[in-house]
Amino acid sequence: MPDRSTLLRVEHLRKVYESTNGDVEAIGDISFTMRSGELVCIVGPSGCGKTTLLKCLAGLLRPTSGLVEMDGEPVTGPSPAMAVVFQEYGRSLYPWLTVRGNVELPLRHKRLSRQERDKLVSDAIEAVGLAHAARSHPWQLSGGMQQRVAIARAIAYQPEVLIMDEPFAAVDAQTRADLEDLVRELHANRKISVLFVTHDIDESVYLGERVLVLSASPTWVQEDLTVDLPPQRDQISTRALPRFTELRTHVYDQIQRAKRGQTVAP
Numbered sequence: 001m002p003d004r005s006t007l008l009r010v011e012h013l014r015k016v017y018e019s020t021n022g023d024v025e026a027i028g029d030i031s032f033t034m035r036s037g038e039l040v041c042i043v044g045p046s047g048c049g050k051t052t053l054l055k056c057l058a059g060l061l062r063p064t065s066g067l068v069e070m071d072g073e074p075v076t077g078p079s080p081a082m083a084v085v086f087q088e089y090g091r092s093l094y095p096w097l098t099v100r101g102n103v104e105l106p107l108r109h110k111r112l113s114r115q116e117r118d119k120l121v122s123d124a125i126e127a128v129g130l131a132h133a134a135r136s137h138p139w140q141l142s143g144g145m146q147q148r149v150a151i152a153r154a155i156a157y158q159p160e161v162l163i164m165d166e167p168f169a170a171v172d173a174q175t176r177a178d179l180e181d182l183v184r185e186l187h188a189n190r191k192i193s194v195l196f197v198t199h200d201i202d203e204s205v206y207l208g209e210r211v212l213v214l215s216a217s218p219t220w221v222q223e224d225l226t227v228d229l230p231p232q233r234d235q236i237s238t239r240a241l242p243r244f245t246e247l248r249t250h251v252y253d254q255i256q257r258a259k260r261g262q263t264v265a266p
């Protein structure tokens with residue numbers, strides 16, 4: 001019997017890109033599990049295969065070997081149980097649709113009444129704080145607002161897990177802090193499971209309940225760290241905690257060791 005609370009199971013995942021210039025082993029051997037309702041961050045050295053991993057998990061890329069299971073079922077292609085938010089919000093929104101139209105679009109593939117669809121769209125737009133901009137077009141919005149639209153579209157779809165690939169890398173520091181708090185809020189209020197890839201060590205510790213530190217390529221999980229900070233987080237007081245500093249220093253040190261190849265695969 002599978003453990004009921006296990007949402008995502010990754011076992012011995014390996015991905016080799018084959019090309020005429022030679023093969024690239026992007027992921028060596030990655031295993032981990034994620035429980036329903038968790039917020040897990042993934043960090044690792046540049047080029048260690050984070051995007052490759054997320055694409056394999058989301059069923060957008062076929063692994064060379066290994067297993068990805070969602071709710072006990074193998075993932076073999078894009079699944080309605082997962083929604084992905086990428087860094088390039090500009091390219092992921094349709095400029096000719098309004099905010100409302102962009103959020104609504106994926107729901108057209110679901111069997112929903114007009115009323116149910118309208119409610120999901122309105123709730124999602126409200127949850128990301130964009131009710132006042134629902135009739136605007138993406139090009140009339142700031143970068144941070146556009147990324148809020150992408151998040152609203154993802155949560156309106158009601159996925160079991162929200163997969164985010166460096167979603168805030170292209171926005172300014174203040175907007176980034178606001179969007180981090182939005183993710184914490186959606187996770188706390190809507191019990192959404194979130195898998196969040198970031199380059200930013202402080203962001204991983206501030207957001208995550210767990211941080212998976214990946215090794216350099218060919219990649220494995222070098223550390224699965226529990227973030228034992230209070231669940232009520234705040235940009236000023238949480239980041240000022242001595243424990244926050246200890247955890248971010250620890251993750252930083254692990255990534256430096258990964259870069260220098262000073263770690264041994266299990």
Ligand SMILES: Nc1ncnc2c1ncn2[C@@H]1O[C@H](COP(=O)(O)OP(=O)(O)OP(=O)(O)O)[C@@H](O)[C@H]1O
Nearest residue numbers: 017019024026045046047048049050051052053217
């Ligand atoms: N389509 C592809 N064909 C061949 N090699 C690829 C392809 N996509 C990625 N790679 C290689 O796989 C490795 C991992 O790439 P990936 O983009 O997954 O890493 P990343 O950790 O997300 O990178 P970054 O930290 O720069 O965002 C890199 O060496 C990259 O060059």
